[in-house]
Amino acid sequence: MTFRKIPLALLIFTLSAGCAFARNKKEPKFEPARQLTPEQAALVERAIAQEKVLIRNIQQRTPLVETYIQDTKPDVKLYEVPIADHYMLSRVDFGKTFFDKAYTPKEQKSRHGFFKGSMEAITDLTKALHLDQQWVYSNTGFMQMMFLDPTGFDQQHYVFSFVRPEFLGSVRTWVFDVHPKADVKGIGRFYGRIWVEDEGGNVVRFNGTYTSAEDPESKSKFFHFDSWRMNVQPGIWLPVAVYVEETKRGEGESIGLKAQTHFWGYSLKLPTRDSENVSVRVDNAVDKSDDSQDVGPLQASRLWVTQAENNVIDRLVEAGLVAPLDPGGYEEKVLGQIVINLVVPNNLAFTDQIHCRVLLTDTVEVTTVGNTILISKGLIDSLPSEEAIASVISMELAHIAMGHHIDTRYAFNDRLLFPDTATFQRIDMNHTEVDNGTASKRAMEYLEASMYKDKLANAGLYFKQLVDRAKVLKGLNTPTLGDSLLRPDGTPWLAGLVPMAPQINWDDMAQTAALPLGSWLKTDPWDDKVHMLSAKRYAPMNARDKMPFEVTPIFYKLQHYDAAAATPPATGVPANGEQPAAAPDNTPPAQPPPQPQSGAAPAPDQQSTAAQNPQ
Numbered sequence: 001m002t003f004r005k006i007p008l009a010l011l012i013f014t015l016s017a018g019c020a021f022a023r024n025k026k027e028p029k030f031e032p033a034r035q036l037t038p039e040q041a042a043l044v045e046r047a048i049a050q051e052k053v054l055i056r057n058i059q060q061r062t063p064l065v066e067t068y069i070q071d072t073k074p075d076v077k078l079y080e081v082p083i084a085d086h087y088m089l090s091r092v093d094f095g096k097t098f099f100d101k102a103y104t105p106k107e108q109k110s111r112h113g114f115f116k117g118s119m120e121a122i123t124d125l126t127k128a129l130h131l132d133q134q135w136v137y138s139n140t141g142f143m144q145m146m147f148l149d150p151t152g153f154d155q156q157h158y159v160f161s162f163v164r165p166e167f168l169g170s171v172r173t174w175v176f177d178v179h180p181k182a183d184v185k186g187i188g189r190f191y192g193r194i195w196v197e198d199e200g201g202n203v204v205r206f207n208g209t210y211t212s213a214e215d216p217e218s219k220s221k222f223f224h225f226d227s228w229r230m231n232v233q234p235g236i237w238l239p240v241a242v243y244v245e246e247t248k249r250g251e252g253e254s255i256g257l258k259a260q261t262h263f264w265g266y267s268l269k270l271p272t273r274d275s276e277n278v279s280v281r282v283d284n285a286v287d288k289s290d291d292s293q294d295v296g297p298l299q300a301s302r303l304w305v306t307q308a309e310n311n312v313i314d315r316l317v318e319a320g321l322v323a324p325l326d327p328g329g330y331e332e333k334v335l336g337q338i339v340i341n342l343v344v345p346n347n348l349a350f351t352d353q354i355h356c357r358v359l360l361t362d363t364v365e366v367t368t369v370g371n372t373i374l375i376s377k378g379l380i381d382s383l384p385s386e387e388a389i390a391s392v393i394s395m396e397l398a399h400i401a402m403g404h405h406i407d408t409r410y411a412f413n414d415r416l417l418f419p420d421t422a423t424f425q426r427i428d429m430n431h432t433e434v435d436n437g438t439a440s441k442r443a444m445e446y447l448e449a450s451m452y453k454d455k456l457a458n459a460g461l462y463f464k465q466l467v468d469r470a471k472v473l474k475g476l477n478t479p480t481l482g483d484s485l486l487r488p489d490g491t492p493w494l495a496g497l498v499p500m501a502p503q504i505n506w507d508d509m510a511q512t513a514a515l516p517l518g519s520w521l522k523t524d525p526w527d528d529k530v531h532m533l534s535a536k537r538y539a540p541m542n543a544r545d546k547m548p549f550e551v552t553p554i555f556y557k558l559q560h561y562d563a564a565a566a567t568p569p570a571t572g573v574p575a576n577g578e579q580p581a582a583a584p585d586n587t588p589p590a591q592p593p594p595q596p597q598s599g600a601a602p603a604p605d606q607q608s609t610a611a612q613n614p615q
C-alpha cells in the first residue's frame with residue numbers, strides 16, 4: 001500500500017476544520033431545558049394567558065412614560081461615573097398600535113434630550129432595541145421592555161425551565177428560565193428569566209434581553225433590562241418600571257449606560273376642588289349680598305392670582321405632571337413643616353396659606369404657582385438633608401413674598417384647554433433672571449434668620465455637588481416647567497451658600513453631598529400620589545456607595561392589592577445599599593430621613609398647616 005505525504009499544516013487545518021464543523025453541528029444553541037412538572041406547566045399556561053390580558057389592559061390606558069439615561073465610563077475610585085445624559089417624557093397610547101406623543105418642551109433646542117415623537121408597531125422590537133440604532137435614544141425602545149413578546153409568548157415559540165420558588169416582597173413567585181425554541185424564526189425574542197406569581201399566574205418581573213433563535217449571539221446587539229410590574233388594582237398587574245444597564249456596548253468600548261423608565265398615570269382623573277362657595281342647590285335662594293363682606297381691590301387682585309393658580313395646578317394634575325394633593329401626606333407633613341420653620345422666624349404674613357406640591361418628573365427644578373411651591377421629585381430625591389430642602393423652599397418663598405407670580409391670563413380657564421402633550425409649550429412657569437437674582441438674595445436672609453442658620457454648610461455642599469455633576473448631567477438640570485437651581489453660567493442662584501461648604505471629599509463617609517435618584521419618594525402608578533419610601537437606610541462604606549444624582553437599579557417589595565390598605569400596593573427600593581436586609585454589625589446606620597423640626601409658634605396664616613403636622 002502506498003501512502004501520500006500530506007503537509008503537516010494542511011493536516012492540522014483539515015482536522016481542526018472538521019472538529020469545528022462537528023462541534024458547531026452538535027452544540028445546542030441554548031442550554032437544555034428541564035422537564036416541567038404538570039403543576040409547573042399549568043402555571044406557565046396561566047402566565048401565557050395573563051400576558052394577553054395585560055396587553056388588553058394596557059391598550060385601554062394612556063400612561064405617562066419617563067425615561068432617564070446616563071452614559072457612563074469606568075472610574076478607578078468610583079467604579080463608574082456619568083459622562084452624559086438623556087431625558088424623555090411621553091404620554092403613551094397603545095390602542096391599535098404602539099405609539100407615543102412627547103411632551104414637547106418650550107425650547108426644543110435646550111431640550112435636545114426630549115424624545116421628539118415617533119410611531120412604532122409593537123412588533124418592531126428589533127428596530128427599537130438594536131444597539132446600533134440606540135446611539136440616538138428612542139423612548140419607544142425602552143417602553144417596549146414592558147412586554148415579554150407581544151406577538152408570540154407561548155410554548156410554541158419558547159422553552160421554559162423551572163428554577164426555584166422565590167418571594168418578591170410578600171408575593172410568592174415561581175422562577176423560570178426562558179429562551180426561544182431553536183426552530184423559531186425572527187429576531188427580537190425574549191431571552192432571560194421570569195417571575196410568575198402563583199395566585200393569578202401573572203408575570204410580575206422579567207430580567208434579560210432579546211435575541212434570535214437563528215443567531216443566539218444577536219443578544220449582544222440588544223440592551224439588558226430588568227422589568228417590574230405592580231398589582232395596582234384587584235386582579236390588574238401593570239408595568240411600573242424598567243431598569244437598563246450595559247457596562248460596555250461593544251467590543252473594545254468602555255462607554256456604558258444606566259437607565260430607568262417609569263410608568264404612571266394609569267387612571268388619570270379630572271381633579272375636584274372642594275369649596276364652601278360651590279353649591280348645586282338654588283331652590284328658594286335668598287339674595288343676601290347686602291349682608292356679605294365686600295372685596296377690596298387688593299384682595300380682589302390676590303383672589304385673581306389664586307384663581308389662575310388653581311386653574312394651572314388642576315391642569316397639571318389632569319395632565320399627570322403634578323401629584324394630587326394627599327391630605328396629611330408628604331407634602332403637608334414634611335414640606336409644610338419646613339415652610340413653617342422659615343415663615344415664622346421671618347415674620348412672613350402671607351394672606352393665603354403656602355402649599356407645596358410635587359412635580360412628578362426626575363428633572364431637578366422648582367417654581368411657584370401663586371402661593372403653591374412646585375418641587376420636582378428628582379430634586380427632592382437628591383436632597384440629602386432638611387436644611388438642603390429648606391434652602392430650595394426659601395427661594396420660592398421669596399418669589400411669593402416679592403410678588404413674582406405666574407401670568408394671570410390663566411385665570412381664564414379656556415387658555416388651558418389644550419392637549420396634555422402641549423403643556424410645556426402652553427404653560428410658562430419659569431421666573432426671569434432678574435426675579436431669580438432678587439429672590440436668591442432675599443432667600444439668604446430668610447435662611448440666616450431661621451433655625452437652619454447653623455447647618456447651611458450642608459446645603460452649600462449640595463450645590464457644590466450639583467455644579468460638579470451639572471457639566472455632564474445637562475438633561476437632568478434642564479427644567480421642563482420651572483426654574484433650574486443654576487444660573488445660565490452654571491453657578492447656583494444661591495451662590496452665597498457655596499463658600500460655607502467644605503470641599504467635596506469622596507473618602508469622608510460622614511459627608512453626603514447629594515443622593516442618588518429615587519432616594520426619598522415613590523409614585524403610585526395608578527393614582528399618581530407620592531409617598532415616602534419605607535426603606536431601611538445604610539451609611540456608605542466607600543466612595544462608590546455615594547452615587548450623587550446617579551441612576552441605580554430598581555427593586556420592589558411587591559404585595560397583592562389590598563383595597564382596605566391605606567398604603568400604596570408596593571414599596572420601591574432603590575438599590576443603593578438600602579435593602580431591608582439586616583446590616584452588618586460593623587456598619588453604622590445612616591441618618592434617618594430628614595424629619596422637619598418645629599420652630600417657634602406658627603404664624604396665624606399657617607395655623608392649619610401646623611395642626612396637621614404635630615411634632
